Amino acid sequence: xxxxNREAFLDKLASRLGRERRTSGVERPQWSVTPQDEVFKGMSxxxxxxxxxxxxxxxxxxxxxxxxxxxxxxxxxxxxxYEGKLIITSKDARYQEYGVTDFFEEQKxxxxxxxxxxxxxxxxxxxxERADVGIVFSDITLAESGTVTSFxxxxxxxxxxxxxxxxxxxxxxxxxxxxxxxxARHIHQAQANGEDVPSYVSFITGPSNSADIEMNLIVxxxxxxxxxxxxxx
Amino acid sequence: xxxKIGEIPYKxxxxxxxxxxxxxxxxxxxxxxxxxxRLTQAEELGNWEDWRNLGEEIRxxxxxxxDYYLQQLSEQxxxxxxxxxxxxxxxxxxxxxxxxxxxxQAKKVVKAKSMVTEEIGLxxxxxxxxxxxxxxxxxEWILQLDEDxxxxxxxxxxxxxxxxxxxxxxKKKGYTGSDTPEExxxxxxxxxxxxxxxxDVGVTGCNFAIAESGSITLVTNEGNAxxxxxxxxxxxxxxxxxxxxxxxxxxxxLVSLLTRAAVGQKLTSxxxxxxxxxxxxxIDGPEEFHLxxxxxxxxKILGTEFQSALHCIRCAACINACxxxxxxxxxxxxxxxxxxxxxxxxxxxxxxxxxKELPYASTLCAACTEACPxxxxxxxxxxxxxxxxxxxxxxxxxxxKLMMKGFAAxxxxxxxxxxxxxMAKPALGPWTKDGMIENGPGPxxxxxxxxxxxxxxxxxxxxxxxxxxxxxxxx
Numbered sequence: 001x002x003x004x005n006r007e008a009f010l011d012k013l014a015s016r017l018g019r020e021r022r023t024s025g026v027e028r029p030q031w032s033v034t035p036q037d038e039v040f041k042g043m044s045x046x047x048x049x050x051x052x053x054x055x056x057x058x059x060x061x062x063x064x065x066x067x068x069x070x071x072x073x074x075x076x077x078x079x080x081x082y083e084g085k086l087i088i089t090s091k092d093a094r095y096q097e098y099g100v101t102d103f104f105e106e107q108k109x110x111x112x113x114x115x116x117x118x119x120x121x122x123x124x125x126x127x128x129e130r131a132d133v134g135i136v137f138s139d140i141t142l143a144e145s146g147t148v149t150s151f152x153x154x155x156x157x158x159x160x161x162x163x164x165x166x167x168x169x170x171x172x173x174x175x176x177x178x179x180x181x182x183x184a185r186h187i188h189q190a191q192a193n194g195e196d197v198p199s200y201v202s203f204i205t206g207p208s209n210s211a212d213i214e215m216n217l218i219v220x221x222x223x224x225x226x227x228x229x230x231x232x233x
Numbered sequence: 234x235x236x237k238i239g240e241i242p243y244k245x246x247x248x249x250x251x252x253x254x255x256x257x258x259x260x261x262x263x264x265x266x267x268x269x270x271r272l273t274q275a276e277e278l279g280n281w282e283d284w285r286n287l288g289e290e291i292r293x294x295x296x297x298x299x300d301y302y303l304q305q306l307s308e309q310x311x312x313x314x315x316x317x318x319x320x321x322x323x324x325x326x327x328x329x330x331x332x333x334x335x336x337x338q339a340k341k342v343v344k345a346k347s348m349v350t351e352e353i354g355l356x357x358x359x360x361x362x363x364x365x366x367x368x369x370x371x372x373e374w375i376l377q378l379d380e381d382x383x384x385x386x387x388x389x390x391x392x393x394x395x396x397x398x399x400x401x402x403x404k405k406k407g408y409t410g411s412d413t414p415e416e417x418x419x420x421x422x423x424x425x426x427x428x429x430x431x432x433d434v435g436v437t438g439c440n441f442a443i444a445e446s447g448s449i450t451l452v453t454n455e456g457n458a459x460x461x462x463x464x465x466x467x468x469x470x471x472x473x474x475x476x477x478x479x480x481x482x483x484x485x486x487l488v489s490l491l492t493r494a495a496v497g498q499k500l501t502s503x504x505x506x507x508x509x510x511x512x513x514x515x516i517d518g519p520e521e522f523h524l525x526x527x528x529x530x531x532x533k534i535l536g537t538e539f540q541s542a543l544h545c546i547r548c549a550a551c552i553n554a555c556x557x558x559x560x561x562x563x564x565x566x567x568x569x570x571x572x573x574x575x576x577x578x579x580x581x582x583x584x585x586x587x588x589k590e591l592p593y594a595s596t597l598c599a600a601c602t603e604a605c606p607x608x609x610x611x612x613x614x615x616x617x618x619x620x621x622x623x624x625x626x627x628x629x630x631x632x633x634k635l636m637m638k639g640f641a642a643x644x645x646x647x648x649x650x651x652x653x654x655x656m657a658k659p660a661l662g663p664w665t666k667d668g669m670i671e672n673g674p675g676p677x678x679x680x681x682x683x684x685x686x687x688x689x690x691x692x693x694x695x696x697x698x699x700x701x702x703x704x705x706x707x708x
Contacts, residue, residue, distance in 0.1 A: 001311045009319035009528065010300040016535040022301040028479050031290055035283040036486055055499070118514040125464070125516060129430065145499035154514035158463040162456060180500065184485035188445065191481070197446045199313070199512050203504040208456035212372035212388060213414040214395050215263050221371060221422055223456030223503070
């Protein structure tokens with residue numbers, strides 16, 4: 001793909017910096033301090049779940065915790081609370097593995113579930129726009145900030161967590177890390193090993209909100225108006 | 234619109250700000266809340282100074298190697314199916330974007346909040362080629378409907394109250410609801426959702442570009458940047474050339490500093506990294522992605538004593554700490570970048586001619602420097618600006634020049650000096666109350682408009698000293 005006007009532009013920067021152009025050989029220095037590694041250092045997964053639960057109150061997100069056997073029941077309760085009839089989910093083997101696919105099958109009289117299907121093209125977005133609930137599995141969960149990380153792919157459209165009125169994230173306990181540091185490091189290392197980052201990585205922390213009108217917090221602006229996290233042991 | 238937001242003279246802008254009671258109260262309360270949020274977050278971490286040191290180190294290293302990292306970024310964006318355009322001037326950047334709009338025959342453009350596109354006046358340029366441009370950040374949308382410039386980097390419509398917003402919605406969009414913030418926001422959501430779905434092109438700014446992977450990171454609470462990048466088939470990101478980090482690891486540190494310093498949040502609701510065009514079989518995201526890297530005067534700052542001003546991550550912590558901003562509000566700076574950082578970078582980007590007063594809009598109390606999460610020595614830059622304005626540019630305010638000239642003549646003539654020193658107390662008697670002058674005459678007026686002046690004492694130091702010596706001798 002095209003790159004225009006680069007050489008003159010960068011030559012000028014080098015000249016302003018009083019040296020020759022640097023096109024190779026620049027290494028990141030060893031930073032003198034790394035405070036980001038100290039946050040919640042050495043905490044167990046259960047302790048991180050506690051941190052996440054506490055922070056959910058700050059980010060206006062309903063927190064629920066269950067095990068695989070209890071997931072269907074908790075999901076059902078959440079969908080009822082959200083009056084969720086039309087549901088859109090990513091296409092992910094974990095729905096089968098965690099028994100969610102079976103639950104949807106049992107509820108098919110009551111629920112209209114659309115699984116993201118790249119073959120359908122833009123129709124997926126139209127369904128997401130009408131949907132009451134969008135559901136994704138978290139890939140990496142940041143305890144400190146209450147953040148779900150979603151690596152978007154052809155099977156996990158960006159619209160799922162964005163367009164429906166409400167949002168549910170299923171969080172396998174094993175995905176919890178202390179903070180964004182660990183997620184960023186994971187992506188950096190993959191990149192350094194020659195693995196491309198997904199075209200879109202979403203860090204989602206609760207429902208959308210704004211304080212633009214007289215500094216009043218309004219939950220639910222362009223994205224979902226409500227969010228629930230379900231941590232599965 | 235460009236960096237400069239109007240033609241009203243500085244003093245009138247200040248008076249307008251000082252007389253706007255709602256704005257002053259809103260700014261003061263917002264400053265309080267933002268500052269408390271930032272301080273609470275800093276205290277909770279316990280090692281905030283380490284974080285600031287790390288932030289400063291990252292910014293210093295990146296700017297010192299800016300050519301290298303921009304090259305790496307452009308290679309990676311291109312490898313991931315994107316186009317990169319390096320724009321030396323605002324005109325070049327606007328021209329490039331206009332050509333894309335024309336080529337795509339785009340009718341509707343949705344935008345996520347972007348300071349740099351305000352700076353280069355992109356909206357106007359796009360309207361020239363017949364595109365409807367819709368700002369999608371709630372605050373920006375309000376300002377766009379009202380044709381009003383932003384007054385704060387983080388909460389741009391801070392100066393408006395809900396009744397004014399209701400009136401704007403009613404007049405421009407036929408809104409009939411109440412002035413409760415929830416109802417107003419719900420109306421905006423409904424209106425803007427249609428724009429997101431109908432847009433041909435999305436335009437965003439860039440909080441941080443990541444050189445190693447060619448990713449663009451966007452930080453929002455509303456989710457509008459996500460809409461703008463997920464739905465239209467063409468996305469154009471415009472970035473100031475300095476908004477870049479080496480790897481994801483540094484992005485993470487700076488995003489953590491940004492959200493904490495800006496609003497006291499650990500992270501905002503959405504942090505999104507967009508890398509190039511969408512991949513095969515992906516539905517969301519652009520099939521065509523363009524990155525426009527803008528200089529527009531920034532390179533003049535590189536390699537100078539002001540280089541660290543380019544470290545700014547646009548968190549507005551300095552603005553929220555500034556006692557001058559508190560009293561005069563954002564519009565008084567006449568720049569889309571208000572507050573201490575605005576007073577530092579606006580004259581650097583646009584020269585002193587139109588902005589020579591800005592470095593004086595500071596008490597030099599250093600609250601800004603202390604608040605800055607990447608340790609830009611803001612008040613020192615302001616002092617340096619003042620030195621340059623007086624010594625090199627010879628642009629000291631006329632009143633100050635006359636006063637200094639007068640002072641020199643007066644102080645170098647002992648008899649005039651002695652006589653006027655003696656006369657000062659009785660002469661200023663009518664304006665003196667409890668030893669203070671609150672509303673002084675003549676040249677004192679400008680001073681006493683903003684603070685009280687100590688009334689001259691009856692006895693001068695010299696006569697007191699003479700008296701004391703005499704008393705000593707007589708003992």
